[in-house]
Amino acid sequence: MQKTILLFSFLLISTVALAQSDTSIFTKFNNFNNSVLNGGIKKAEAKKQFEEIMSYINSKEIVRSEVVTNKGQWVFPLKGYKSSAIGGIHGNGYFDKGYRFLDGNKHGAHPAHDIFITDRNQDCIDDRTQKTVDVIAVDEGWVISCTNKWEPTSDMRGGKFIWIYHPASKVFTYYAHNNHIFVKPGDHVKQGQKIAEVGRTGYNAYKKRSPTHLHFSEFKLVDGVPVPFNPYQQLLKAKTL
Template sequence: MQKLVLFFSFLLISTGALAQRDTSAFTKFNDFNNLVLNGGVKKPEAQKQFETLLKRINILEMIRAERIIPKTQWVFPLKGYKSSAIGGTHGNGYFDKGYRYLDGNKHGAHPAHDIFINDRNQDCIDDHTQKAVDVIAVDDGWVIACTNQWEPNSNMRGGKFIWIYHPATHIFTYYAHNNQIFVKPGGYVTQGQKIAEVGRTGYNAYKKRSPTHLHFSAFKLVDGIPVPYNPYEQLKKAKTL
């Protein structure tokens, strides 16, 4: 009996360690996301690939030695800022009609809230603190896709972006237009952890007419695919760090 207990203890520890080391599922998801953005995969096949990759990530999460416990409250995604920095009136800048994740870079909707920083001269530095503004994870989760590369002549809307999957709630969050990213696919982030700095990357965000802001979205799974929902109330209740 003692040997059996030791065996299962060893199995639990070893599989947990393996789950924390195995980043191939996240690398594959990142590659898949890039294909979607570039229109390099047909939608029926893309949906199958998405479901397969997410199942693998969920399996890795199940065998982790440490469980992610759902938080009752988000933290606001910009350090030192609160919901009053959200553009529009009462969050009316959010518009998700016509958005589909599998459309990639080609969509006309705005399923997000733009959160503006104090940056009149558009140098990506806060006018009050004279420092870059930290983008932070609203909750614990896995970085499943991101890019730290973007050129001004690119037509990619998100610029330098990050996707985080929150397995405890099965929610995805998306952070775009960053100046610099400090995470990579397969990284596990905790609530409030710095993941990037606010920037002006992205097709529209780079233009002078656009004030410096973070583009923040949240998604739920519907029929196996991320579908945007309006997170305004969660952002209003979020804790400021």
């Protein structure tokens, strides 16, 4: 009985401690990610930061009342759209050769799929529905980094972006060029939850020559840093909302 009480007390204290540090750990990681974009981060520091945030999230998952299971199927990241909206032919717009996470805003390649909406006048409104288009989380996870600030004079390529870590599958997803973001670092999101609205933020996406689209990527940790993996087949199989 005494052991049970001690165990319960330990879990309670741990839960409270985790709750109190929510903001600080995610704020720290968000600041780190911004530093990567601005350059000057070494691999050892990046590995340390990812180890810290992963350890923290794993601890959060242990004390959460709801167990996360790998659903095995994504939902398509744009509400009202399906895989036919992916740019290129059979996903050939994706190429990750030469990409390095630590290159930040200066990285080469295009380790992503651009998913286009119907927006001829480029006002970020769907021409068919006359409404904004929701960006939704492909799977359950934790928002580990995002920014809701971007100016047209900025050279940042992702604009208003979101990084989500999915504990069940141990992958990261990245959503860029958003117009408005409705989550913040530390938020736990459900599969299919609205996280943003499609926009035109970002150095290249803002230009008139670029059709309105979501820039979507998937990553896995390899030797402590994110490495891109082509999510095309998962997008083809994704449920539409």
